Amino acid sequence: MAEAQRNYFELFGLEPNFFVDQKELSSKLKRLLQSAHPDRHAQGGSQQQMLAMQKTTRLNDAFAVLKHPVKRAQYLLQVVKGIDTTKDHTVNDPEFLMQQLELREELDTLAQQKDAAGLMTFADKIEAMAEEQEASLGQRFEQEDWDLEALKVSIYKLQFLHKTLNDIELAEDKILD
Amino acid sequence: MALLQISEPGQSTEPHQHKLAAGIDLGTTNSLIATVRSGKAETLADANGKHTVPSVVHYMSDDNFEVGHKAKEQQAIEPGNVISSIKRLMGRGLADMDKIKEFSANQLIESESGMPGVVLDNQVEKNPVEVSSDILRTLAERAEQTLGGELGGVVITVPAYFDEAQRQATKDAAQLAGLKVLRLLNEPTAAAVAYGLDTGSEGIHAIYDLGGGTFDISILRLQKGVFEVLATGGDSALGGDDFDRAIAHYLVEQANVDSDDRRAHQLAMIKARDIKEALTDTDTVEVNFLDWNGQMSRTQIEEIIAPIVDKTLLSCRRTLKDAGIKVDEVDKVVMVGGSTRVPLVREKVEKHFKVPPLTDIDPDKVVAIGAAIQANVLIGNKSDDDMLLLDVIPLSLGVETMGGLAEKIIPRNTPIPIAKAQEFTTFKDGQTAMAIHVVQGERELVDDCRSLARFELRGIPPMVAGAARIKVTYQVDADGLLQVLAEETTSGVKADITVKPSYGLSDDQITNMLQSSFSHAEGDMEARMLREQKVEAARVIEAVSAALNENGKELLSEEEYAAIQSSLEQLNQTSQGDSIEAIENAIEIVEKNSNEFASRRMDASIAKALVGHEVDEI
Numbered sequence: 030m031a032e033a034q035r036n037y038f039e040l041f042g043l044e045p046n047f048f049v050d051q052k053e054l055s056s057k058l059k060r061l062l063q064s065a066h067p068d069r070h071a072q073g074g075s076q077q078q079m080l081a082m083q084k085t086t087r088l089n090d091a092f093a094v095l096k097h098p099v100k101r102a103q104y105l106l107q108v109v110k111g112i113d114t115t116k117d118h119t120v121n122d123p124e125f126l127m128q129q130l131e132l133r134e135e136l137d138t139l140a141q142q143k144d145a146a147g148l149m150t151f152a153d154k155i156e157a158m159a160e161e162q163e164a165s166l167g168q169r170f171e172q173e174d175w176d177l178e179a180l181k182v183s184i185y186k187l188q189f190l191h192k193t194l195n196d197i198e199l200a201e202d203k204i205l206d
Numbered sequence: 207m208a209l210l211q212i213s214e215p216g217q218s219t220e221p222h223q224h225k226l227a228a229g230i231d232l233g234t235t236n237s238l239i240a241t242v243r244s245g246k247a248e249t250l251a252d253a254n255g256k257h258t259v260p261s262v263v264h265y266m267s268d269d270n271f272e273v274g275h276k277a278k279e280q281q282a283i284e285p286g287n288v289i290s291s292i293k294r295l296m297g298r299g300l301a302d303m304d305k306i307k308e309f310s311a312n313q314l315i316e317s318e319s320g321m322p323g324v325v326l327d328n329q330v331e332k333n334p335v336e337v338s339s340d341i342l343r344t345l346a347e348r349a350e351q352t353l354g355g356e357l358g359g360v361v362i363t364v365p366a367y368f369d370e371a372q373r374q375a376t377k378d379a380a381q382l383a384g385l386k387v388l389r390l391l392n393e394p395t396a397a398a399v400a401y402g403l404d405t406g407s408e409g410i411h412a413i414y415d416l417g418g419g420t421f422d423i424s425i426l427r428l429q430k431g432v433f434e435v436l437a438t439g440g441d442s443a444l445g446g447d448d449f450d451r452a453i454a455h456y457l458v459e460q461a462n463v464d465s466d467d468r469r470a471h472q473l474a475m476i477k478a479r480d481i482k483e484a485l486t487d488t489d490t491v492e493v494n495f496l497d498w499n500g501q502m503s504r505t506q507i508e509e510i511i512a513p514i515v516d517k518t519l520l521s522c523r524r525t526l527k528d529a530g531i532k533v534d535e536v537d538k539v540v541m542v543g544g545s546t547r548v549p550l551v552r553e554k555v556e557k558h559f560k561v562p563p564l565t566d567i568d569p570d571k572v573v574a575i576g577a578a579i580q581a582n583v584l585i586g587n588k589s590d591d592d593m594l595l596l597d598v599i600p601l602s603l604g605v606e607t608m609g610g611l612a613e614k615i616i617p618r619n620t621p622i623p624i625a626k627a628q629e630f631t632t633f634k635d636g637q638t639a640m641a642i643h644v645v646q647g648e649r650e651l652v653d654d655c656r657s658l659a660r661f662e663l664r665g666i667p668p669m670v671a672g673a674a675r676i677k678v679t680y681q682v683d684a685d686g687l688l689q690v691l692a693e694e695t696t697s698g699v700k701a702d703i704t705v706k707p708s709y710g711l712s713d714d715q716i717t718n719m720l721q722s723s724f725s726h727a728e729g730d731m732e733a734r735m736l737r738e739q740k741v742e743a744a745r746v747i748e749a750v751s752a753a754l755n756e757n758g759k760e761l762l763s764e765e766e767y768a769a770i771q772s773s774l775e776q777l778n779q780t781s782q783g784d785s786i787e788a789i790e791n792a793i794e795i796v797e798k799n800s801n802e803f804a805s806r807r808m809d810a811s812i813a814k815a816l817v818g819h820e821v822d823e824i
């Protein structure tokens with residue numbers, strides 16, 4: 030039973046940490062899948078094939094979480110502090126709320142005008158903001174005593190920027206169709 | 207070091223261990239079967255030296271049929287009794303039929319399973335799964351005759367952009383043909399395998415696969431035997447047939463043919479294909495079609511087909527974006543499918559990707575060759591090979607929520623196998639049942655997505671609205687097939703289905719069709735099943751005993767060890783008897799008792815993969 034309870038960091042032989050070397054993570058995934066993937070167990074019985082599918086599913090899932098900065102940050106808080114930040118979304122930061130509104134408006138206008146070039150420039154801007162936010166989140170996780178409130182706010186801000194990037198893609202898809 | 211063994215040509219070093227496996231490319235226009243012999247993957251030819259089998263079936267009124275070239279010849283003589291391009295109907299419902307132009311409305315009927323059935327002039331009625339199964343059976347017979355033995359398993363390729371229902375229909379067809387499917391493999395991934403292993407190609411590859419009726423574009427990273435699909439896209443109803451149709455349309459216009467004249471339209475399609483093929487090598491051809499005599503030039507047909515090619519490039523752009531790859535990062539472009547012979551396609555693809563496309567391996571054969579390589583690995587002929595295929599789902603999987611909206615549970619291009627869960631709740635006080643509608647596609651509205659299945663979770667204890675917690679879990683396996691589980695978590699009420707009903711066959715229907723196709727007496731069937739169960743029992747006993755010896759003491763408590771041991775003894779005794787059911791039950795008990803052990807063993811070996819390498823690296 031103990032094995033099944035190993036957290037995503039442990040699955041990849043990592044300490045729970047916000048900083049994850051993405052290249053190493055990706056090459057570790059491939060090594061793990063070399064022994065876990067259902068294709069490696071095609072000659073085993075149905076039980077073995079079922080287990081291989083479950084193990085690979087968990088590895089793929091773990092990889093997706095550790096790869097994505099927002100999911101990784103949320104997972105880290107969950108594992109280390111037992112705090113679930115995936116559901117609660119109240120941020121009391123008027124300046125950020127204002128900025129949020131403005132960015133949404135800018136996106137809506139570009140989408141309505143079907144301005145593909147404008148959307149690309151806008152995406153670049155949001156991407157730069159996300160990078161900056163991710164770095165600042167990383168710094169907060171570096172501190173010895175985690176400021177949980179500040180972490181929550183920081184994660185939420187990054188999440189908003191990623192959601193915006195996602196919506197830009199949807200808007201671009203609509204223009205393409 | 208072991209001494210080198212030299213074997214007879216055409217034989218493996220250990221003939222008794224070499225199992226027969228084949229790769230099958232089940233195409234819209236043509237199909238192929240390939241296998242690995244003496245370490246080399248090659249397609250198999252018929253007695254006349256022909257490798258491709260036209261995916262055409264001629265049904266006679268006495269229920270006999272012929273597949274391939276002979277059937278194709280009949281197309282000109284009695285088109286009403288010949289079925290071609292059946293792949294276009296796989297996994298489709300009657301509602302989709304307006305998009306599929308090969309079959310006229312009066313030819314199609316709704317069959318019991320919700321699938322369209324094709325009615326021939328001689329009143330023979332066939333559904334798409336049956337027709338595909340007849341093609342598969344013909345291919346398998348060719349392989350078994352050439353190789354001189356029964357096939358242990360096959361890998362069948364499907365367009366990467368095939369949805370769940372289309373994949374399931376393909377697997378059903380194989381089952382109906384009595385074939386063991388080792389894996390459903392995406393066609394572009396198969397092509398990448400053929401290139402990667404044959405030419406040692408590495409880096410970012412774009413596989414451009416334009417077949418008769420489907421178009422796929424996959425972006426893969428090839429590195430040290432790992433074939434990682436980064437993204438895939440395409441159109442499962444776009445292909446070279448559309449070129450023919452566009453040219454045929456032009457011919458029909460020139461000849462002033464009545465729009466209801468089906469015969470003339472079919473002739474126009476055949477003529478169009480000839481013209482297209484002729485114009486790959488020459489610049490102009492003379493055309494005689496019915497009353498019209500004229501000349502057609504390559505430039506002329508290129509104008510006609512350019513919009514179709516441009517549509518494929520739009521898919522390429524989107525898929526590159528999904529893969530997070532810029533056009534100039536693409537190292538190689540591989541051409542797959544007969545329709546990539548059209549010069550305009552090559553020109554436009556080269557211009558788009560800014561690299562000359564590769565055609566070293568015959569675009570018609572490359573998919574079957576890749577499938578054969580994968581089949582050879584999966585059947586266990588090459589167990590220590592490092593080759594690993596990591597594929598993705600092509601289309602998002604979702605569920606219908608309030609207001610007819612589709613909520614995505616697993617987004618497209620997620621690596622498989624994968625499982626995702628989402629929680630829902632009741633919206634009425636005292637609600638005891640919940641309808642779950644599984645859909646696939648990218649659009650926001652359920653009506654614009656493909657409906658895969660509907661089922662109900664019943665027996666939810668009555669609670670106030672919003673209090674129930676219904677967890678819906680989607681599990682996609684390595685074949686890209688979906689299983690859905692719904693559970694009310696506070697009470698533990700469960701419902702699960704393997705997605706197939708919308709336009710597919712139920713397991714019972716397949717079993718019935720299989721049984722009716724067996725000419726054996728029932729007694730023969732039972733004797734065979736008993737034999738198979740005994741073999742399976744022996745396999746389980748051997749595998750579990752070996753595992754116990756290896757690390758049972760290490761990974762199990764004494765009680766756990768004893769429980770497995772005693773269920774093994776029980777199975778050993780039962781398997782001496784003649785009850786199929788008792789043996790089946792005894793196997794099930796062993797598997798249940800040893801499941802946790804098997805899981806721990808697998809975890810240990812997976813963990814070792816990581817540790818072993820880290821030591822290597824120091």
